[in-house]
Amino acid sequence: MSFPANTESWTSRSTVAGSFDDAYISTTLKMEGLPKGWTMYVHPHGWVYFRNEEYKLVLNEDIRDPDTFANVGKHCLETSDLPDGVEACLLGSVQSAFMIFIDHNQCTADYRRPDTASNLTDMTMPVLMRRRRLYWNYILQHPVHITIRTRAFTEAVDALRSFYLDHLMNGPRSLSPFSKEECSELLRILDTPGFTASENATAATALLAWILTAVYGWRKSDRYGSMTYLRLQNHRDAQMRSSVGTPTAQISPGLVLKLLYNGPCFGIPHSYLADLKKASEFRGRLAGLRDTFEAYTEQLTREYSNFILVSTVLLSATMGLLAVPGIGQAGNVFALVSVYTSLGSISVGAFLIWRHQRNIHVPSSHTFAYIHNARNNTMGLPGHALLLSLPPVLLVWSLFAFTVGVGAYTLQPITGGSSIDVASAWIVFGAFVIILICVLAGLYTFSIIWKWQTTNGISGLTRVLRRSARRIVRENV
Structure with missing residues (x-):
């Protein structure tokens, strides 16, 4: 034609x-x-x-x-x-x-x-x-x-x-x-x-x-131009809640995971779970989700790099403790535990850095695949957060074992040592206890400093008793 x-x-x-x-x-x-x-x-x-x-x-x-x-x-x-x-x-x-x-x-x-x-x-x-x-x-x-x-x-x-x-x-x-x-x-x-x-x-x-x-x-x-201010805010809040995940996805840790979170893991996985929830929120644009997840991945790799550095230093110190002549069996056992946990922290941290760094700048489909698999595995996001927290958890256990090993080595002269050795051992141990109390106080303070505190607990009870005492004095006067 x-x-x-x-x-x-x-x-x-x-x-x-x-x-x-x-x-x-x-x-x-x-x-x-x-x-x-x-x-x-x-x-x-x-x-x-x-x-x-x-x-x-x-x-x-x-x-x-x-x-x-x-x-x-x-x-x-x-x-x-x-x-x-x-x-x-x-x-x-x-x-x-x-x-x-x-x-x-x-x-x-x-x-x-x-x-x-x-x-x-x-x-x-x-x-x-x-x-x-x-x-x-x-x-x-x-x-x-x-x-x-x-x-x-x-x-x-x-x-x-x-x-x-x-x-x-x-x-x-x-x-x-x-x-x-x-x-x-x-x-x-x-x-x-x-x-x-x-x-x-x-x-x-x-x-x-x-x-x-x-x-x-x-x-x-967003139903632009269709609702009043309060109704629109409720609609957007509902969108944010639904963007966190599907109803079938497991978001909150179960009883067993809560025990693991707050017991052997020292509550560390809670931070990773909160960051993971925030990074996996979909706000309507695929590019926005990818950018948020890239920032989250970069944050993870920086944290793991710091953990590896600390674990390496701690591993060197532990090897030095093992090389001390005359160290007792208790100190030797805890030093070996510290070595194994340090190696575990370094190994897991290095692997996670390698996997996450290779996938920082990836297509959006890969980002969705990561989030989908993390949400829909056997333990859901809480289980994935538990795995992500392994490097710092193992580092804490390594530090704990090293501390106990040093303490055991400090108290060795108590059994069978001279009076001077026993006295010096107790003095050193007392200094160790004071330093430990200061460290624990600092850790506790800065672990809750970014959270709103209520009047519950000892401070709240003190305020209640003080107000009651003032009221009784005023009534009697």
């Missing part, structure tokens, strides 16, 4: 070569070798699409193929009477295609044929958000034949500023589709002089369309 073709080749928008810029040939549109009335546009990412100005029809399939051209005729008759500012786009193959109608006057898109009398005031807010998202998603795929409008630029900038303000006000609790850093970077790009000055800036059009597609997609899911 043959069809009439235009004689134009790759063209520029200018008809008069008044300067070198005017004579520059654009590679974004072409008419040569196409049916009459059709123009081929090249997307900034390289693919092509076709448009007929007379029939107001956009086609994603290759109109240069005779079979495609033969089948597209029936669709042209359906779109020729569309009102000004409205066009249609065929989705799918020409044989089984359905249309999406694009209203450039109101920046909306829908799968139903638009009514000439319809306007924005006839739409509910959820419907408007959905149609705006469809519109900007269409522009993202077909940006070349569209000229940037000032209102689109203003809307994108204002939305990014709104998200930036939300990050400033809510911090980590922000549900914005862009991170604070992404908002700053996009605002800097949009503030570039001449961003919207050129009508051939197709990449700028695509960038604006990408931003507004994300904006309206988020607003649709």
